[in-house]
Every structure is written in C-alpha cells, then in structure tokens.
Amino acid sequence: MATTFYLEIIASDRPFFKGDCEMLSFPGLDGEFGILPNHEAMVTCLKAGELRFKVDGEWRYAAVSDGFVNVRPEATVLLADTVELPExxxxxxxxxxxxxxxxxxxxxxxxxxxxxxxxxxxxxxxxxxxxxxxx
The missing domain is CATH 1.20.5.440 (ATP synthase delta/epsilon subunit, C-terminal domain)
Incomplete structure (x- = not known):
C-alpha cells in the first residue's frame, strides 16, 4: 500500500505546491476533510479556512480561500483563489x-x-x- 500520494495545490496567481504528500486536511462545505493515499475518488468544494498537509513527516500550513478539490486514489489537485503561508x-x-x-x-x-x-x-x-x- 502506498504511503504517499501526489498533491498539487494551485492558487489563481501561482502554483503553490507540487509533490508527494502523506496526508491532506482541508475545510469543505460539509466540514473538515482528510485525505490519505488511495482515497476514494471525489470532487468537492473547498471552503475558506486552514489547509494542512504533511510532507516528509512534517506538517505544513496555509490559509486558503474558496475553491475546488479533485481527489483520485493516486493524486489530488486543490484549486483555490488564494493560498498563503502564515509568513x-x-x-x-x-x-x-x-x-x-x-x-x-x-x-x-x-x-x-x-x-x-x-x-x-x-x-x-x-x-x-x-x-x-x-x-
């Protein structure tokens, strides 16, 4: 079983992140979503809030605005108007x-x-x- 999946986070003004990810957590219309490798395919809305994703055992955080998330078992693409690191x-x-x-x-x-x-x-x-x- 795979331990990572490919994650691509794209803001309207720039590509924010591309690479392997262990876990993704984002705010959706129905609450908080958690994505792990081999997750069932789905497309859902992204709500403004806190984005968390784990890369190489380390959590990374960002503020995101509204958008969409396309989840497939091997890859996830997150599209948002804005994605900003805390700094x-x-x-x-x-x-x-x-x-x-x-x-x-x-x-x-x-x-x-x-x-x-x-x-x-x-x-x-x-x-x-x-x-x-x-x-």
Missing amino acids: EIDIKRAEAEKLRAEEKLRQKQSIKEYYQTQAELNRAMNRLKVTSKYR
Missing part, C-alpha cells in the same frame, strides 16, 4: 481588512454586496487565525 500574510493589513469589512456590514447593502462583504470578512479572519497559530 506571507501581512497581519496589519489583514486586521485593517477585517475592520473595514465589519464596518461595511453595519451599513445598508444589497444582498450581493452583503455576501461579498461577508466573504471579505471571512477571508480576513481566516488569515488572522492562521498567522496567530503558526507564525
């Missing part, structure tokens, strides 16, 4: 984005604007959470 995140900028989104939520908005602002707030809070845990 790449500017904490002051993320805090400012959070405050700006909270202020916008207090104002009257259309439904579309409300959902966009909620997504901005979730992204900022996720970035702050990941940096506070792993920096």
